[in-house]
Amino acid sequence: MKKIILTLAVLLLPALVNAAGGGVHLDQIEVDFNNKSSLQRGMKTYVNNCLGCHSMQYQRYLRTAEDIGLSAALMKEHLIFGEQKVGELITNNMPKADAANWFGTAPPDLTLETKLKGSDWVYTYLRSFYQDESRPWGVNNSVFKDVGMPNVLGYLQGVQLNHCSAVELAENSTEIDPLTGVEIGGCYSLVEGSGEQTAKEFDRTIYDLVNFMSYIGAPHTMQSQSMGVKVLIFLFIFFFFTYALKKEYWRDIH
Ligand code: HEC
Numbered sequence: 001m002k003k004i005i006l007t008l009a010v011l012l013l014p015a016l017v018n019a020a021g022g023g024v025h026l027d028q029i030e031v032d033f034n035n036k037s038s039l040q041r042g043m044k045t046y047v048n049n050c051l052g053c054h055s056m057q058y059q060r061y062l063r064t065a066e067d068i069g070l071s072a073a074l075m076k077e078h079l080i081f082g083e084q085k086v087g088e089l090i091t092n093n094m095p096k097a098d099a100a101n102w103f104g105t106a107p108p109d110l111t112l113e114t115k116l117k118g119s120d121w122v123y124t125y126l127r128s129f130y131q132d133e134s135r136p137w138g139v140n141n142s143v144f145k146d147v148g149m150p151n152v153l154g155y156l157q158g159v160q161l162n163h164c165s166a167v168e169l170a171e172n173s174t175e176i177d178p179l180t181g182v183e184i185g186g187c188y189s190l191v192e193g194s195g196e197q198t199a200k201e202f203d204r205t206i207y208d209l210v211n212f213m214s215y216i217g218a219p220h221t222m223q224s225q226s227m228g229v230k231v232l233i234f235l236f237i238f239f240f241f242t243y244a245l246k247k248e249y250w251r252d253i254h
Pocket residue numbers: 045046049050051052053054103104105106107108110113117122125126146147148149150152153209
């Protein structure tokens with residue numbers, strides 16, 4: 001009995017670790033690395049809005065291009081700024097010491113961010129900036145309290161207001177109307193017309209961005225999936241040969 005309880009406890013442990021979101025309800029997403037256009041849009045958003053501060057220094061442009069279905073030439077033309085070559089790592093020129101002075105903390109490398117915090121956390125984090133005049137950048141964040149990062153996607157999302165206390169946020173951020181599927185109540189509201197995208201479009205932009213970041217954190221997943229399919233096809237064909245061989249061996253015995 002003791003053994004069973006211990007095994008259960010060990011099995012449950014990772015679930016508990018993943019659930020840690022600073023006590024705030026996390027919105028969940030299903031990543032999809034086969035959706036190449038989502039990965040391409042995500043990378044575009046990343047290089048335009050994030051790369052200036054956050055490198056992805058453990059990944060190369062060329063490898064990324066191959067995986068997300070772009071030619072090296074297209075990658076070079078549209079997604080690499082400055083003098084970098086397609087064979088190089090995804091880095092930037094942000095001086096770490098200065099950055100620490102400007103923001104309080106230097107922006108961390110984000111190659112493995114979704115592995116570290118989970119895709120759900122990053123997805124919720126990027127949609128949880130809200131107006132807070134007491135902070136240096138005029139924004140705070142529900143899942144990362146007193147964050148040092150400015151709300152760089154505020155121009156797309158618009159000005160978001162938060163009507164909940166930390167306790168209410170932890171309980172649930174929104175309620176979905178079971179009949180219409182539309183959010184009701186909730187903690188946030190947007191100042192109308194303050195962003196370039198609608199709430200739905202913005203969620204989509206962040207989905208693509210986090211889908212891309214999740215791929216960067218686990219590029220081998222793509223290979224293992226395609227390898228898995230090949231192995232299954234091989235086994236399927238191999239089955240007929242083995243079966244034929246078995247028949248041949250047993251023919252004289254029956
Ligand atoms: C102007 C610089 C700047 C830009 C641009 C920027 N960030 Fe940040 N980001 C920061 C800083 C600084 C921190 C560290 C905040 C802290 O620790 O208080 C940070 C923290 C983060 C974190 C949390 C890291 C952790 O686990 O501690 C994530 C995730 C993140 N940024 C994602 C993004 C994404 C995605 C973009 C593009 C949409 C982006 N950032 C654009 C400066 C920036």
